[in-house]
Amino acid sequence: MGTPVPDNAPMSGFMGSGKQMGTEQDERKVRPRRRWRRWLWITPCALALFSIVQVVVLRFVDPPFSTVMALRQVEAWGQGDWGFRIHYQWRDLDAMAASVPISLVAAEDQRFPLHNGFDLEAIEKAMDHNARGKRLRGGSTISQQVAKNLFLWQGRSWLRKGLEAWYTVLIEALWSKRRILEMYANVAEFGDGVYGVQAASRQFWGKDAARLSPAESARLAAVLPSPRRYSATRPGPFVQRRAAWIQRQARQLGGPGYAVDGE
Template structure:
């Protein structure tokens, strides 16, 4: 009798352990699947809905409040692509990602060049595409970590699969930072030249593109020698690419 009672005591304990293991595995595969589905819905929704803000904007506002900058405000106003000067998107492409219409989110040629350049001990060079920067700015956060980089790759794949190239450059032009707290070409145009984004000249568009990716270090409104040289280079590159017509290749 004693042995039978011991067996009956052990059996429920084993059954409880098995249930806990099943519960653990249930969460192990369902949570990632749920998060993946949520991210797909996020990206799909923003194919049609203009984002009211980005995570980068949100983090910057929280950072300002944490530092006691109570008067800090984000400047952001959406503009559709056809409401911007035609020089805006081609300037961004000329400055940031000249193979934008051709690649699928990742420029392998630029990655190889950056790897070779960095291996020689030269100045660090990045190879982030406009698609990757859009993914980071809209859905993620600033900083360096394997987690953020992995999520950046995932979101880049999604936006390339679910958005057109025109939509990608439209969103990027609206969420890119062009000064501390100034996001998008419309806010930048109003802040720096008191005009609408549709009225930007080729030179002004190039100056906006020239301050990327260091908009808090350089100024499009008061360009120093570096920004002036880079803006002139961007204008030359935009012309060599074929101007605004070059972006038609993306769709």
């Protein structure tokens, strides 16, 4: 038997031990919460820093592929199409026909040299157009499309739109307009699995992008709303009308200099 404890013996030792155990248990509960809080701000900061490094590097380095290209290749393999291959060849803007950049700007973003990545005027017009029940029209700028095609994925979600806006801000802040347009001309899809003006020129007409005629450049730009549906080599009525309109718009904008002048 143990030694009995007198009724009047002090209990401070037992109480102190109980308080210590309670404190340790509280600490164990608090530590995971602190870790989660730490990760809640460390993770977004790390991702933001990574995205900034991505954009800075690609200001000087030509990408070997884009996220959209990689996902398209994986999609084809997932469907059992093991022979599917992405066609992509980088070409500097100076190595393309002068009619290429102005055709892209005339077709997709006529205020490209003037805005800072987001064209509020075009967005308002697109919303008004869509509200009247007409064919859906987007208000995305060339900068936004570069952000989506180079770094993100196809589809509609608030997450993707948020990331698209973030990357758009970065490339507008860290790249020249010329670099943005050069990137767009190289990563835009002009046919199923055909990315960039050089690959499209080779696949469709068997020649280098430097030898494209104004009409051919306009037809390439004309298929951009849906490059897997429309053909630049076998243009239907829609592509023919749109290509003619693009050529007229290119002349009215002032020709090639409008698209590439200014940094």
